[in-house]
Amino acid sequence: MTKTFKDLFDTYSWEEVSNSIYEKTAADVVQALENHKRSLEDFKALISPAAVPYLEQMAVLSRQLTLKRFGKVMQLYVPLYLSNECNNICTYCGFSYDNKVRRKTLSSIEIMQEVAVLKTMGYDHVLLVTGEANQSVHTEYFKKVLDLIKPHFAHISMEVQPLDTNDYASLIPYGLHTVLVYQETYHREDYKKHHPKGKKSNFDYRLETADRLGEAGMYKMGLGVLIGLEDWRTDSFFTALHLNYLEKKYWKSKYSLSFPRLRPFSGGLEPKVEMTDRELVQLICAYRLFNGEVELSISTRESTVFRDNVISLGVTAMSAGSKTNPGGYAVEPQSLEQFEISDERSPEEIATMLRSKGYEPVWKDWDQALI
Amino acid sequence: MFNSRLFTGTGKFSSTELMEKALLASGSELVTVALKRVDLNDHKDDILTHLNHPHLNLLPNTSGVRTAKEAVFAAQLAREALETNWIKLEIHPDPKYLMPDPIETLLATEQLAKLGFVVLPYIHADPVLCKRLENAGTAAVMPLGSPIGSNMGLKTIDFLEIIISQSNVPVIIDAGIGSPSDAAKAMEIGADAVLVNTAIAVSRDPVLMAEAFKIAVAAGRMAFEAKLGQINSYAVASSPLTSFLDD
Numbered sequence: 001m002t003k004t005f006k007d008l009f010d011t012y013s014w015e016e017v018s019n020s021i022y023e024k025t026a027a028d029v030v031q032a033l034e035n036h037k038r039s040l041e042d043f044k045a046l047i048s049p050a051a052v053p054y055l056e057q058m059a060v061l062s063r064q065l066t067l068k069r070f071g072k073v074m075q076l077y078v079p080l081y082l083s084n085e086c087n088n089i090c091t092y093c094g095f096s097y098d099n100k101v102r103r104k105t106l107s108s109i110e111i112m113q114e115v116a117v118l119k120t121m122g123y124d125h126v127l128l129v130t131g132e133a134n135q136s137v138h139t140e141y142f143k144k145v146l147d148l149i150k151p152h153f154a155h156i157s158m159e160v161q162p163l164d165t166n167d168y169a170s171l172i173p174y175g176l177h178t179v180l181v182y183q184e185t186y187h188r189e190d191y192k193k194h195h196p197k198g199k200k201s202n203f204d205y206r207l208e209t210a211d212r213l214g215e216a217g218m219y220k221m222g223l224g225v226l227i228g229l230e231d232w233r234t235d236s237f238f239t240a241l242h243l244n245y246l247e248k249k250y251w252k253s254k255y256s257l258s259f260p261r262l263r264p265f266s267g268g269l270e271p272k273v274e275m276t277d278r279e280l281v282q283l284i285c286a287y288r289l290f291n292g293e294v295e296l297s298i299s300t301r302e303s304t305v306f307r308d309n310v311i312s313l314g315v316t317a318m319s320a321g322s323k324t325n326p327g328g329y330a331v332e333p334q335s336l337e338q339f340e341i342s343d344e345r346s347p348e349e350i351a352t353m354l355r356s357k358g359y360e361p362v363w364k365d366w367d368q369a370l371i
Numbered sequence: 372m373f374n375s376r377l378f379t380g381t382g383k384f385s386s387t388e389l390m391e392k393a394l395l396a397s398g399s400e401l402v403t404v405a406l407k408r409v410d411l412n413d414h415k416d417d418i419l420t421h422l423n424h425p426h427l428n429l430l431p432n433t434s435g436v437r438t439a440k441e442a443v444f445a446a447q448l449a450r451e452a453l454e455t456n457w458i459k460l461e462i463h464p465d466p467k468y469l470m471p472d473p474i475e476t477l478l479a480t481e482q483l484a485k486l487g488f489v490v491l492p493y494i495h496a497d498p499v500l501c502k503r504l505e506n507a508g509t510a511a512v513m514p515l516g517s518p519i520g521s522n523m524g525l526k527t528i529d530f531l532e533i534i535i536s537q538s539n540v541p542v543i544i545d546a547g548i549g550s551p552s553d554a555a556k557a558m559e560i561g562a563d564a565v566l567v568n569t570a571i572a573v574s575r576d577p578v579l580m581a582e583a584f585k586i587a588v589a590a591g592r593m594a595f596e597a598k599l600g601q602i603n604s605y606a607v608a609s610s611p612l613t614s615f616l617d618d
Binding site: 355 | 382383384385386387406408410411433436437444445465466467468520521522572
């Protein structure tokens with residue numbers, strides 16, 4: 001048995017995986033569509049260029065599988081940015097250490113001002129977001145924040161720097177349910193280029209984060225890559241490989257996938273690889289055909305039209321009314337964002353849109369009392 | 372106790388209004404609701420508001436818990452907030468296939484029965500576990516027909532028949548019933564009731580499908596009570612082979 005995902009990951013070569021995806025044929029795609037249970041090789045076929053002519057069939061199957069498992073409902077959540085302090089240099093991020101923005105970490109009073117706004121929006125599921133600044137934003141800080149907000153939310157998720165197993169385990173009793181840690185890219189060399197400085201430059205520590213979450217007994221974890229840094233097909237294969245590994249090993253945890261496309265921000269990086277809307281739909285459907293149970297989440301990075309149309313194709317969770325700057329809801333609405341939002345509609349507008357499409361917006365799907 | 376042997380669920384509907392209409396059409400008198408989905412502190416909770424009919428009895432379920440300890444705590448919360456001592460015990464530490472944990476379920480049933488709960492545990496179609504649950508004081512058993520939400524029908528039918536033949540408590544077939552014919556079949560083999568959610572909620576017309584299930588469950592029960600004719604897999608010889616013994 002492998003000790004961590006790194007042991008399995010190291011047996012793969014990026015080039016070989018990449019070539020094998022681009023060599024998939026129409027026959028491979030047809031076989032993948034017909035299979036009852038789909039393998040990683042089937043997943044490669046479904047994300048390959050050869051699958052493009054089969055997109056409509058993929059969409060029909062993806063919708064059926066999603067309906068069966070999740071029904072006609074959509075989970076709604078909202079990010080709460082706590083801090084933009086960061087010691088990492090990331091070439092694509094508005095909070096990068098070398099980016100000249102005013103740094104801020106919310107105080108307890110400020111957090112509660114933000115929470116008050118989120119509660120008026122109707123939210124019961126909040127996603128806490130920070131940069132990586134271990135001198136001020138650390139496990140003890142997170143405990144303080146969780147204590148503060150636990151009475152106000154049924155479901156608390158976190159997207160912060162990777163932590164050690166003990167830290168994760170210690171946060172669960174404080175009400176932490178879900179942790180999202182995106183690998184950004186599984187291309188080891190390019191990862192180094194995009195993360196030249198800071199703790200985040202350690203590729204392996206990040207790669208093994210999900211194992212630490214599994215060991216800690218986290219209820220749910222989210223995986224993903226930042227689309228635009230490297231070939232999205234190869235990166236998505238490694239995401240699927242990671243998911244497959246984790247599901248078998250940490251069978252008590254739930255999983256969700258995200259597929260953020262690089263968005264513009266002040267002074268930012270141009271994407272190396274552009275992913276079209278058609279390709280993103282292909283990826284969403286391929287993930288669903290590969291795994292009927294995984295949650296698929298889409299943020300306000302994506303456009304109004306795109307979000308309205310992927311609802312019935314496989315996505316199961318979405319954010320709405322998001323601000324990506326600390327204090328963005330109440331304290332300092334004008335401060336600099338991590339990235340630009342595309343879909344700026346309010347949660348109520350999103351809920352109305354969902355209902356008009358025959359979907360029930362779900363604000364609450366967990367209870368702190370169940371922990 | 373109930374006029375209807377069709378129990379229903381509240382998940383996966385495209386709106387709470389549609390859920391209410393479908394549940395009314397189903398004739399169901401016992402409807403299960405996930406504690407994690409309702410706001411127990413809010414008397415105007417959207418789901419609960421739409422379940423507010425005199426004939427609809429609420430059956431809170433513990434979906435989301437992973438251990439007996441969490442389940443017992445959740446059941447106590449439900450009893451307080453929803454004023455019912457009935458609890459559908461769902462302990463599935465596996466969030467992918469939602470397979471029930473037999474060990475934790477048995478433990479929780481023992482504890483909850485002692486605390487005065489009417490316990491309805493969701494379990495695998497395991498005849499020995501059913502007997503152990505009886506000893507632990509369960510009010511009924513709820514074995515699965517196939518994985519929850521799968522619509523695959525009665526894949527466990529051979530084990531369900533053993534459970535039904537041995538049981539001293541009501542047997543409610545819980546998960547995997549995908550069509551009215553599956554429900555009718557479950558009733559024909561002697562199940563006391565079935566619980567259906569996904570097959571109704573996710574159909575093109577949940578209200579019509581709810582009514583179809585209502586009729587199927589009633590028909591299946593009538594067939595069970597009327598005693599189905601024997602199905603013979605071999606011909607009965609008109610001149611019996613052993614008739615010479617009578618000579």
